[in-house]
Amino acid sequence: MVDMQDRVALVTGGGSGIGRAIVERLAGRGATLAVVDVNEQGAEQAAGAAGGDSAAFVTDVADFAAVTSMVEAVKARYGRIDVLVNCAGWDKIEPFLDNEPALWDKVIGINLYGVIHTCHKVLPIMAEQGYGRVVNIGSDAGRVGSSGEAVYSATKGGIIAMSKTLAREMARYKITINTVCPGPSDTPLFEQIAGYNPKIVEALKKAIPFRRLGTPDDLAGAVAFFASDEAAFVTGQTLSVSGGLTMA
Numbered sequence: 240m241v242d243m244q245d246r247v248a249l250v251t252g253g254g255s256g257i258g259r260a261i262v263e264r265l266a267g268r269g270a271t272l273a274v275v276d277v278n279e280q281g282a283e284q285a286a287g288a289a290g291g292d293s294a295a296f297v298t299d300v301a302d303f304a305a306v307t308s309m310v311e312a313v314k315a316r317y318g319r320i321d322v323l324v325n326c327a328g329w330d331k332i333e334p335f336l337d338n339e340p341a342l343w344d345k346v347i348g349i350n351l352y353g354v355i356h357t358c359h360k361v362l363p364i365m366a367e368q369g370y371g372r373v374v375n376i377g378s379d380a381g382r383v384g385s386s387g388e389a390v391y392s393a394t395k396g397g398i399i400a401m402s403k404t405l406a407r408e409m410a411r412y413k414i415t416i417n418t419v420c421p422g423p424s425d426t427p428l429f430e431q432i433a434g435y436n437p438k439i440v441e442a443l444k445k446a447i448p449f450r451r452l453g454t455p456d457d458l459a460g461a462v463a464f465f466a467s468d469e470a471a472f473v474t475g476q477t478l479s480v481s482g483g484l485t486m487a
Contacts (some may be wrong), residue, residue, distance in 0.1 A: 243467065244269035247317045249310075251300050251357060252327030254281025256426045257376065260455030261324055262289055264463045270322065273313045275300070277327075292317075300327045300353030301345075310360040319368055322466045323361045325354045325398075326376045335389035343390050350394035354401070362409060371414035374465045375402050376458075377477065379422045379485050395420070399477050406475030415474040417465045422481025424453035448483035457482075 248265045252258035254276030262272050266289035274289065275296045276282035282295035294316065298309040313320060329349045331342055354375055365371025380388050381395025399418050406416040423443045444450055461480050464470055479485045 242269055243322075246270045246321040247273065247313075247319055248322035248324065248466065249273040249275060249313055249320050249357070249361065250324040250326060251275040251298075251353065252376075253324075254278045254285050254295075257421065257424070257455045257458045258324075258326035259285050260459040261326060261462050262286075262293075264456075264459035265322070265324075265466060266290060266293065268463060268467070270466075271317065273317070273320070275309060275327070300325075300356055301348035303352075303356045306353075306356040307360055310357070310364070314364060320361050320364050321368070321370060322372045322374070323357060323365075324374045324376070324462055324466065325357055327353050328376065328378075330388055330391040332387040334387060338390065346390045347394055350391065351397050354398055358401075358405060362405070362414065365414050366409065366412040369413050371409070371412070372466045372470070373402075373405070373409075373414065373416040374462045375416070375418045376462075377402075377418040377420040379420045379479050379481055382420060382477070382479065383485055402477070403475045410474060415465070415470060417470070417474060418477045419458060419461045419465065420477060420479045420481070420485075421458050422453055422479060422484045423447065424455070424458065426455065443484070446484055447481070451482065453480060453482060 248270045250262050253262045253274035262285045272289040272293040274282045274286040275298050277299050279297045286293045286295040296309045298305050375398050377398045378395040380392040381399050402416050402418045
């Protein structure tokens with residue numbers, strides 16, 4: 240097991256689902272967690288389970304001023320931020336032609352602006368340290384598309400592209416930036432997809448070589464690798480965790 244003792248990891252969307260699994264995995268490796276979520280109860284529970292000096296920071300990542308205050312608070316408490324995992328995300332499954340602009344704004348605000356906001360505030364801290372690991376949660380929807388998720392797919396494609404550019408810009412500071420893309424996974428968002436198209440669950444299970452949906456723990460393992468020093472020479476990469484449904 241890779242030792243992440245003395246590392247401080249900031250995880251957005253850490254109060255539930257994939258984010259919660261990432262918090263637990265990094266805590267299990269010795270990291271101290273700053274659990275960021277708009278859901279106070281979820282964030283508090285995740286931070287409590289992480290133990291040690293881990294703490295919850297209730298924040299709407301779509302709000303740049305709120306992110307600025309949150310990052311300042313994390314830096315003030317711990318003195319450093321070694322790992323940033325951008326996992327906060329949201330979507331509503333419906334055909335693009337049924338979308339309203341308010342939906343676009345919310346999806347883009349949380350999924351894309353949220354990543355832009357945290358990266359803009361955390362990367363200078365990492366640059367000053369001369370060390371950092373950034374793992375952005377994309378989606379295979381951003382690589383191959385997903386019916387009923389047009390704008391969501393656009394935001395995830397944007398995360399993939401931005402991560403590659405930032406990886407080039409920040410390499411001089413010994414900061415790695417990679418993207419992990421979940422395939423169909425057993426999460427609250429996928430329950431929406433199943434409701435939108437009830438037949439899709441069994442169809443996907445048949446299409447996935449491993450014959451099952453992904454789990455939050457499947458994603459957490461990939462994130463933990465990129466967040467560790469084992470991946471010190473890996474940057475600008477996009478990894479699908481999809482049981483072989485998508486292959487690059």
